[in-house]
Amino acid sequence: MPKQAIDGQGNARMKQGDHALSGELTGEGHRLVQRVYYEDTDFSGLVYHARYLHFLERGRTDYLRCLGVAQSALLSADDEGLVFVVHRMEIDFKSPARMDDILAIATSTEKAGGAKMVLTQEIRRGEQLLIQARVIIAVVNASGRPRRLPEGLAAKFKR
Amino acid sequence: MPKQAIDGQGNARMKQGDHALSGELTGEGHRLVQRVYYEDTDFSGLVYHARYLHFLERGRTDYLRCLGVAQSALLSADDEGLVFVVHRMEIDFKSPARMDDILAIATSTEKAGGAKMVLTQEIRRGEQLLIQARVIIAVVNASGRPRRLPEGLAAKFKR
Amino acid sequence: MPKQAIDGQGNARMKQGDHALSGELTGEGHRLVQRVYYEDTDFSGLVYHARYLHFLERGRTDYLRCLGVAQSALLSADDEGLVFVVHRMEIDFKSPARMDDILAIATSTEKAGGAKMVLTQEIRRGEQLLIQARVIIAVVNASGRPRRLPEGLAAKFKR
């Protein structure tokens, strides 16, 4: 039961809380729920446009976390090391979010292979689509040079 | 049921999520659990000092939410209107947080009455105390002048 | 003496300081110089990707300022009101910025007319191109509906 995860009591709670806090894997990829706070808004009364990239990044980070991919471990995983670097973003701002809104960030893998990953992400408030994004990620080694994504890792994103 | 509210499938799940999202009232006040993401860190490898104020503000906002005090409603609650304004903060940075840490933000009321509120807040990682803060809040009306906190509202903070 | 520009005394100073602070119009559009501070970096040691959108937005805001277009005035300029809303961004992250870097943000108008504007923006460190962005902006009225950009205003962007 997800609620237990954050709201329960005793030691069990903390562990479960960790999990709920990180969202959950879905049929299409990953889903994370986040709240809009003061810090996310600007004087227009709406969410500051760059803040949506924070919500998207939290989604990507927790997607990896739920896949069991520790980014810090990847760096020293094999001889080369492996780092994900955002190479390009295309973002459509469909409709604005406001203070106190509850947002669901959905992340799914469009492509994972070679030296490249493509993720598609959406932010919704209830059913309404607010943000649509396409994120092109370069797979590089510890020295910043392009490298291949290992098969085992690529497979995780395609599940 | 709040959880229903947000989490779509297994309608039940969503409601619980909503509730968990805003933390919970405790014997001493309020407790909120939050994750440290990339955005919170700086090149020192630790959390950027001003980001702790974001975590503290999320705690205060959700404390009010859990008390059933809608800040937007307050503004038009009576003839004068009522707004909370941070007047002074004293913050002790005891120990640093790091990427991926899970933080618990505890908020409690030291004083609520007259035209002033004093909240004490703590941020902990597990048992370890990272941040201790004292927040002096002025109670003002819609025109920014000091006004008294209504008895009914003051009582909520003292429960 | 450059220092006078920002640090001098008397009325002249403030005006000049103000002007320098807002960058300047160039043959192609506008150019603004900004410093990278702690707040802009993350624990990777580089600038956090969403922060580039802050630098780009500062550039757009000061471009309008240097064109003499007060955004607050636009809202009540004619019967309808006029607001600029970011509709889509395409951002290429070419090379990373680091703590203490001095960045030049260049903004130019690709299209201004109808209910739409397209701006192209670049961030460089010295000669090196770090960020390239294309920003599609919707022109809407006070109620958020598409409206035409007045000829006089469109002409300013095309100079």
Next chain:
Amino acid sequence: MPKQAIDGQGNARMKQGDHALSGELTGEGHRLVQRVYYEDTDFSGLVYHARYLHFLERGRTDYLRCLGVAQSALLSADDEGLVFVVHRMEIDFKSPARMDDILAIATSTEKAGGAKMVLTQEIRRGEQLLIQARVIIAVVNASGRPRRLPEGLAAKFKR
């Protein structure tokens, strides 16, 4: 010509621009001028309270820069290394800043010696005092243990 300072051409420009960008040393310490942008505001229409800490930190960073103290160099300056860590802040929020405001951040040394530094900082808009802060900074070595501030360095802050 002030504009030259930031916008001129040739090598001279970059150096002068760099200098102006970093504020200047004054009789009392250091002074930096900064603009309020969209990113600094929240939906209340005023500057988000935690953003003042960003302005203060920019002031401290450029104070060190103008004193010729490279923080990165300090880390490897002697056998121990030297790092400045914010230990406590007391901040009085006197009056709010708004979008487009030009702010002057003044930093001066109250105490520099032993394993501790105390800085006092103010943010003003024109003559009006908006923010007053007292920042207690611990001087630690590369392993995070308290160490003495070298005499030569302490003397720089007392000039």
